[in-house]
Amino acid sequence: LAGVQARRHHYVLLAALDEVGSASQAELSRRTTIDRSDMVATVNELAERGLVQRAPDPTDRRRNVVTLTDAGHRHLRKLDTLLAKVQDDLLAPLSPDEREQLVHLLTRVVDHHARP
Amino acid sequence: LAGVQARRHHYVLLAALDEVGSASQAELSRRTTIDRSDMVATVNELAERGLVQRAPDPTDRRRNVVTLTDAGHRHLRKLDTLLAKVQDDLLAPLSPDEREQLVHLLTRVVDHHARP
DNA sequence: CTAATTTCAGTTCAACTGATATAA
DNA sequence: CTTATATCAGTTAAACTGAAATTA
Numbered sequence: 001l002a003g004v005q006a007r008r009h010h011y012v013l014l015a016a017l018d019e020v021g022s023a024s025q026a027e028l029s030r031r032t033t034i035d036r037s038d039m040v041a042t043v044n045e046l047a048e049r050g051l052v053q054r055a056p057d058p059t060d061r062r063r064n065v066v067t068l069t070d071a072g073h074r075h076l077r078k079l080d081t082l083l084a085k086v087q088d089d090l091l092a093p094l095s096p097d098e099r100e101q102l103v104h105l106l107t108r109v110v111d112h113h114a115r116p
Numbered sequence: 117l118a119g120v121q122a123r124r125h126h127y128v129l130l131a132a133l134d135e136v137g138s139a140s141q142a143e144l145s146r147r148t149t150i151d152r153s154d155m156v157a158t159v160n161e162l163a164e165r166g167l168v169q170r171a172p173d174p175t176d177r178r179r180n181v182v183t184l185t186d187a188g189h190r191h192l193r194k195l196d197t198l199l200a201k202v203q204d205d206l207l208a209p210l211s212p213d214e215r216e217q218l219v220h221l222l223t224r225v226v227d228h229h230a231r232p
Numbered sequence: 233c234t235a236a237t238t239t240c241a242g243t244t245c246a247a248c249t250g251a252t253a254t255a256a
Numbered sequence: 257c258t259t260a261t262a263t264c265a266g267t268t269a270a271a272c273t274g275a276a277a278t279t280a
Binding site: 024025026036037039040060062063064 | 260261262263264265
């Protein structure tokens with residue numbers, strides 16, 4: 001990630017926005033591992049690069065609505081292919097079947113501990 | 117770990133010493149994820165609590181030989197049971213067979229990327 | 233001489249705490 | 257009034273960089 005001037009928080013936020021469309025910063029904190037205190041800086045960094053847009057929510061003036069821009073979508077796709085390659089290297093010793101098993105087992109562990 | 121005044125580095129070093137007997141700080145760095153720059157403080161912290169002993173190597177005066185004390189062995193056993201409980205909670209959704217599968221797959225991934 | 237070992241000072245990323253101002 | 261949101265200042269743990277002194 002550092003090789004393309006990205007950090008984990010950047011990817012996590014872009015991916016969350018891709019799933020959810022747009023959301024307030026607090027909502028994005030809840031959906032990710034990014035603390036609300038760190039969300040400010042993360043959104044700042046991505047907004048400076050034009051990857052997300054931050055706008056006040058007209059229906060609730062406490063909130064900022066964060067939205068993925070077209071450039072943000074493109075950047076996310078780039079990071080996705082990059083990370084797919086990294087994952088491929090990581091899982092090199094496993095067959096396709098075994099990779100599927102591993103992902104399945106890990107997914108069940110994560111789901112079991114997910115917030116309700 | 118924080119609940120028993122321990123950090124990951126403490127456990128990692130105690131466990132490495134339990135495997136290898138005693139070793140120089142540089143050797144312990146190579147065998148763990150603890151950087152040589154951080155090894156000094158880690159050994160300091162464990163030595164202050166009497167869990168390891170640091171002594172100059174008579175056969176190579178550059179080296180410090182680090183050894184697990186009896187108290188260190190006891191502390192390690194305590195951490196082992198603590199972490200076994202944590203792992204049990206983590207893997208709660210998986211059957212014994214599935215846990216074994218998961219450990220096996222992860223072990224193969226780790227082994228494949230281990231330093232030669 | 234080169235190379236290895238220990239140590240120090242400092243940086244970075246991520247997770248977190250606690251507080252404040254504003255608005256619902 | 258209480259609660260939610262965004263923000264700020266600061267802390268912690270771990271991984272790391274670069275350099276120095278000592279010794280093999």
